[in-house]
Amino acid sequence: MSHKTIEQIGKLRKSLKAVILAHNYQRSEVQDIADFTGDSLELSRKAAGTDAEVIVFCGVHFMAETAKILSPEKTVLLPDKKAGCPMADMITLEQLEKEKAKYPGVQVVCYVNSTAAVKAGSDICCTSANAVRVVERVKKNRPILFVPDQYLGHYAMARTGIEMHLWPGYCPTHVKIEVADVRRQKTRYPDSKVVVHPECRPDVIDEADEALSTSGIIRYARSYQGRTLIVGTENGILHRLRKENPAVEYVPVTQRSICPNMKRITLEKVLWSMEKMQPRIEIPETIRQRALAAVERMLEL
Ligand code: SF4
Known part of the structure; x- marks a missing residue:
């Protein structure tokens, strides 16, 4: 079944002039058919x-929206429209506007894991890789509101010493990673380093050797000299790590860090979506342009 599905996806990829993107947290078999994997x-x-x-x-949905923000002329398909991100959905544009009203002159730094509407209501976007740099570069004489991830915001605040108002959002998958899990794995693999994602809670980050974005973890693994690396992020990343650098053994901090939304995408849904050209991502043009401006301000830094 899978072999035939992959063959049909391949044919449609050509006839539709399609590019297939897979996030590092996707199922292994979905990553394997993608043209590009990454964040x-x-x-x-x-x-x-x-x-x-x-x-x-x-x-998930906000990622497909980001693709549409950058490529309005292309058709963007998300193979399962229910693949949302609970963290992105923890703040709406209305809530953001109300929060902004509390802090006159506020600048909003918005993690890209957010809806297009929330990006549109923000001054500048950031990624988990550049959050520290973005926060360092915004104006210091005005209050800063960081949305939606309080833990990435806390991480950037701790690294820069710059005070920010943090929206209380969080990633339900990364908060499943606990300090006790890190300590257990360190005892089991005493010579190993621990890398975690900055969406983890501050006590977990403090316990780890490094806090890195998914692309940062992949780069770190390429030059890693140890035999075993303990990884604290969504466990889909282990597939790519094992594929790219098989000499190292990768162990998750915990088996619990699996994002059910990321796992909604299957090969069958990819095929169905390409056959039906559904579900399509559409963003009102005014929102798209404002969201694009927030992304471009980040890229200019
Ligand atoms: S891993 Fe967390 S941030 Fe990423 S899609 Fe899942 S819930 Fe959202």
């Missing part, structure tokens, strides 16, 4: 640079 902004930028007419985004 959400990296994927959207790569797709924008191709002459593909259709983008099939194997990820």
Whole structure:
């Protein structure tokens, strides 16, 4: 079944002039058929640079929206429209506007893991890789509101010493990673380093050797000299790590860190979506342009 499905996806990829993107947290078999794997902004930028007419985004809703923000002329498909991100949905544009009203002159730094509407209401976007740099560069004489992830915001605040108001959002998958899990794995693999994602809670980050974005973890693994690396993020990343650098053994901090939304995308849904050219991502043009401005301000830094 899978072999035939992969063959049909391959045929449609050609006939539709489609590019298939898979986030690092996707199922292994979905990552394996993708043209590009990576983090959400990296994927959207790569797709924008191709002459593909259709983008099939194997990820969650805000990621497909980001692809549409950067490539309005392309058709963007999300193979399961229920693949949302609970963290992105923890703040709406209305809530953001109310919060902004509390702090006159506020500048909003918005993690890319957010809806297009929330990006549109923000001054500048950031990724988990550049959050510290973005926060360092915004004006110091005005209050800063960081949305939606309080833990990435806390991480950037701790690294820069710059005070911010933090929206109390969080990633339900990364908060499943606990300090006790890190300590257990360190005892089991005493010579190993621990890398975690900055969406983890501050006590977990303090216990780890490094806090890195998914692309940062992949780069770190390439030059890692140890035999075993303990990884604290969504466990889909282990597939790519094992594929790219099989000499190292990768162990998750915990088996619990699995994002059910990321796992909604299957090969069968990818095929169905390409056959039906559904579900499509559409963003009102005024929102898209404002969201794009927030993304571009980040890229200019
Ligand atoms: S891993 Fe967390 S941030 Fe990423 S899609 Fe899942 S819930 Fe959202």
